Amino acid sequence: MNNIFIGGYGVGTDFPEYEITDGEDKGFYNIRFRHGGLWLGYVPMQHKVVHFYGSAKIGWGKGRLRTDNDTRFSDRVLS
Numbered sequence: 001m002n003n004i005f006i007g008g009y010g011v012g013t014d015f016p017e018y019e020i021t022d023g024e025d026k027g028f029y030n031i032r033f034r035h036g037g038l039w040l041g042y043v044p045m046q047h048k049v050v051h052f053y054g055s056a057k058i059g060w061g062k063g064r065l066r067t068d069n070d071t072r073f074s075d076r077v078l079s
Contacts, residue, residue, distance in 0.1 A: 003044050009057060010036035027067060035061030 037059015
């Protein structure tokens with residue numbers, strides 16, 4: 001049982017504003033991503049300096065895009 005770990009995680013964007021300066025789609029865009037969930041893993045032979053491990057993150061989140069004219073596109077995701 002000492003080789004298995006269970007935890008949680010959360011990630012998101014820190015500074016989500018981007019500017020496209022040329023082309024048909026130029027303008028300011030506010031792009032935000034948030035994701036969090038359960039983190040499961042297995043670490044055999046952790047007493048060795050070099051060792052393999054495996055993990056999986058199972059969770060849910062949201063992606064959102066807001067354009068200059070305040071049009072908002074949003075979607076919820078499960079991964």
